[in-house]
Amino acid sequence: MAKIVTDVVCPFCGTLCDDLEVKVTDDNKKILEVCNACVIGTEKFLHSQAEDRLKVPQMQDEEGNWKEVSIKDAVEYTAQTLCNAKKPLMYGWSSTNCEAQSVGHEIAELVGAVVDNTATVCHGTTLIAVQDVGVPSCTLGEVKNRADRIVFWGCNPAHAHPRHMSRYSIFPRGFFTGKGHKARKMVVVDPRSTDTAKMADVHLQLEQGRDYELLSALRVALRGAPLPETVAGIPRETIQDVAATLKSGRFVIIFFGMGVTQSLSKNHNIDMAISLTRDLNEYTKAAIMPMRGHYNVTGSGQVLGWQFGFPYCVDLSRGFARYNPGDSTSNDLLRRGEVDAVFVLGSDPGAHFPISSVKKIAHLPSVCVDPHHTPTSAVCKLHMPVAFVGVEEAGCAYRMDNVPIETRKVVEPPEGMVSDEEFLKMVLKRVREIKGVA
Amino acid sequence: MRLSEVMMMETVTLTPKAQPDLYIDAENITPDAFAGKTAEEIAAIHVHEGNQTGLLGTYFEVSGKGGATAAETKIVIKGDVLRVKYIGMRMTAGEILIEGSADMYVGAWMEGGRIHVTGNVDAFSGTGMKDGELEIDGNAGNYLGAAYRGDWRGMQSGTIRVHGNAGSDIGTFMNGGTIVIDGDVDVHVGTHAEGGTIIVKGNGKSKIGGQMVKGDIYVFGTIDVMMPGYVYRENVDLEVDGTKATFAMYEGDMGERHGKRKGQVIYGHIYQKY
Numbered sequence: 001m002a003k004i005v006t007d008v009v010c011p012f013c014g015t016l017c018d019d020l021e022v023k024v025t026d027d028n029k030k031i032l033e034v035c036n037a038c039v040i041g042t043e044k045f046l047h048s049q050a051e052d053r054l055k056v057p058q059m060q061d062e063e064g065n066w067k068e069v070s071i072k073d074a075v076e077y078t079a080q081t082l083c084n085a086k087k088p089l090m091y092g093w094s095s096t097n098c099e100a101q102s103v104g105h106e107i108a109e110l111v112g113a114v115v116d117n118t119a120t121v122c123h124g125t126t127l128i129a130v131q132d133v134g135v136p137s138c139t140l141g142e143v144k145n146r147a148d149r150i151v152f153w154g155c156n157p158a159h160a161h162p163r164h165m166s167r168y169s170i171f172p173r174g175f176f177t178g179k180g181h182k183a184r185k186m187v188v189v190d191p192r193s194t195d196t197a198k199m200a201d202v203h204l205q206l207e208q209g210r211d212y213e214l215l216s217a218l219r220v221a222l223r224g225a226p227l228p229e230t231v232a233g234i235p236r237e238t239i240q241d242v243a244a245t246l247k248s249g250r251f252v253i254i255f256f257g258m259g260v261t262q263s264l265s266k267n268h269n270i271d272m273a274i275s276l277t278r279d280l281n282e283y284t285k286a287a288i289m290p291m292r293g294h295y296n297v298t299g300s301g302q303v304l305g306w307q308f309g310f311p312y313c314v315d316l317s318r319g320f321a322r323y324n325p326g327d328s329t330s331n332d333l334l335r336r337g338e339v340d341a342v343f344v345l346g347s348d349p350g351a352h353f354p355i356s357s358v359k360k361i362a363h364l365p366s367v368c369v370d371p372h373h374t375p376t377s378a379v380c381k382l383h384m385p386v387a388f389v390g391v392e393e394a395g396c397a398y399r400m401d402n403v404p405i406e407t408r409k410v411v412e413p414p415e416g417m418v419s420d421e422e423f424l425k426m427v428l429k430r431v432r433e434i435k436g437v438a
Numbered sequence: 439m440r441l442s443e444v445m446m447m448e449t450v451t452l453t454p455k456a457q458p459d460l461y462i463d464a465e466n467i468t469p470d471a472f473a474g475k476t477a478e479e480i481a482a483i484h485v486h487e488g489n490q491t492g493l494l495g496t497y498f499e500v501s502g503k504g505g506a507t508a509a510e511t512k513i514v515i516k517g518d519v520l521r522v523k524y525i526g527m528r529m530t531a532g533e534i535l536i537e538g539s540a541d542m543y544v545g546a547w548m549e550g551g552r553i554h555v556t557g558n559v560d561a562f563s564g565t566g567m568k569d570g571e572l573e574i575d576g577n578a579g580n581y582l583g584a585a586y587r588g589d590w591r592g593m594q595s596g597t598i599r600v601h602g603n604a605g606s607d608i609g610t611f612m613n614g615g616t617i618v619i620d621g622d623v624d625v626h627v628g629t630h631a632e633g634g635t636i637i638v639k640g641n642g643k644s645k646i647g648g649q650m651v652k653g654d655i656y657v658f659g660t661i662d663v664m665m666p667g668y669v670y671r672e673n674v675d676l677e678v679d680g681t682k683a684t685f686a687m688y689e690g691d692m693g694e695r696h697g698k699r700k701g702q703v704i705y706g707h708i709y710q711k712y
Contacts (some may be wrong), residue, residue, distance in 0.1 A: 086488030087460055088486055112488065112489025128588075132587070132630070210644055213644075213666055216649075216691065217646060217666040219667070219694075220692045223692065224666070225692035226669060228666055268626060268645065268648065273458070275694075324562070327562065340459065401477030420558050
């Protein structure tokens with residue numbers, strides 16, 4: 001016999017779909033089937049059921065041989081590493097719940113660490129732009145019910161956020177959008193012809209790295225000022241048409257992704273896109289939203305924000321919070337040799353950081369806390385396997401529109417496995433003992 | 439009698455002796471902090487390496503003494519200080535001479551006095567500068583004379599002169615003052631500027647004067663791609679930092695808000711030398 005758990009929240013991307021149904025065995029031990037999720041989300045649930053899953057912490061010696069250790073040893077090594085470092089880096093936090101993040105920050109404050117999340121190589125530039133010019137945003141519910149002009153700029157939800165278009169942005173029939181996609185105009189700005197771009201009413205296939213110019217040109221066109229013949233490879237008339245299309249909408253939403261946040265101009269692209277949104281509000285209602293990747297990277301920014309005032313790369317080494325991307329960001333710290341220990345939880349810098357940074361991790365005392373054995377574990381001294389948050393552990397996560405959603409526990413973790421939060425609490429207890437603040 | 443004749447200038451010499459394992463925050467290397475102190479007292483000033491608090495004397499040989507006031511104190515750093523940040527931060531008067539290269543935040547938020555670096559400086563030098571002089575014989579990194587994150591009041595006044603090249607994002611949110619670069623610059627010059635002057639004697643790349651409300655940017659060399667919001671108006675003969683030439687004058691950024699004065703809209707200007 002089996003039972004069905006309904007209203008399950010998917011812990012994969014920032015869309016945080018909350019309508020999943022998961023079939024589990026009666027003893028709550030095994031997942032049999034996942035319904036309603038996209039292929040990536042389904043895989044995330046089923047992967048937790050893998051037979052060869054790591055269940056015991058492992059330490060790597062200097063020759064690269066792994067040996068199994070107890071959780072107590074793992075806690076001791078982690079606490080000692082963090083306490084002995086002059087400036088440890090505590091990176092990741094985007095694939096875990098807010099409760100674990102909060103405990104992690106408490107440790108960071110005690111040991112004088114730098115706390116950074118995956119925004120550092122993702123939407124961190126967005127956060128810089130938001131600080132510079134503010135942000136007129138909305139919730140995905142408003143998009144579903146009101147938006148009739150949808151812009152996807154430098155993002156490809158067809159592959160990266162597979163259910164975004166069907167749940168919120170293009171297809172759903174909302175309160176004021178009863179005709180679904182038929183009454184929506186979809187504009188995609190991307191130098192590549194992606195599967196998202198192929199669905200668009202207008203695809204602006206601009207020159208690589210010229211987003212800043214094109215966004216500026218749209219602002220110029222909105223004001224009716226003269227434009228050069230082409231901008232970023234797009235003819236003037238097309239730009240003016242798109243500006244008119246946006247102006248004529250009842251509700252404009254601009255979604256943007258890594259195509260603009262991590263290409264030339266970075267935060268300035270977003271700065272300009274936010275300014276465009278602000279300008280559009282002279283004519284109609286307009287909002288802008290980043291397509292956040294990890295399911296709880298937004299939550300990490302939220303928790304860091306309310307605890308320290310800054311959304312990522314928070315340097316606590318001097319006992320007070322400092323922040324300056326370019327100085328206190330993970331890759332700059334690693335590349336320049338500014339940190340002497342690395343703790344990773346809920347991310348995989350081994351796979352996503354430049355090799356120059358990863359090499360530095362390999363030469364430092366380092367801990368990787370992750371349910372999987374990842375490229376990061378391969379370069380770390382300690383790998384600590386934990387339960388899957390959102391599958392085997394509940395907790396709070398923030399959707400890309402900053403709406404907090406409580407994720408559900410669907411099955412029991414394997415015997416003896418601890419969650420991120422439990423592991424961090426054990427480390428915190430030990431750190432307090434070492435620092436004499438128990 | 440001139441003021442300089444009354445002042446008793448004293449010199450403090452710092453000779454680097456030990457390299458930190460990581461980097462040190464040395465916001466206390468300023469004439470303000472050194473004024474009125476002996477060499478022993480200066481050696482006992484705090485510096486920070488990560489979460490550890492150390493002494494200046496651990497990393498530097500200190501000789502000489504501070505003057506009675508900041509204005510009467512000159513600091514000479516003999517050699518490269520590539521792992522030292524924040525030299526001259528918030529200084530209000532006096533002088534610092536770095537005979538070598540320094541790391542980030544040289545002269546950040548400085549309010550007066552003079553800093554001369556004979557080598558290079560890294561990013562964020564002259565961040566949020568309020569006044570004073572910053573001269574760099576070598577190259578400067580990114581964010582030279584820019585605003586701190588989220589601050590709409592960037593460089594207010596003073597002069598930054600770089601004899602080599604500069605990185606990207608120079609003079610972001612600039613409100614006043616002058617930045618002169620003898621060499622080339624990377625992308626984003628004077629973004630969001632609402633005043634001030636930037637002179638680039640080498641080549642610019644692109645995104646120059648983006649979102650600029652007010653202010654002047656002079657480029658002697660090439661501009662790869664002009665921002666679409668700039669409109670050519672006329673040719674003007676000007677003398678810019680000692681160079682007489684004809685410049686093409688562009689006004690913009692047309693996509694940005696602009697104030698009015700006597701009924702005339704005030705734009706930002708880019709002048710490109712012929």
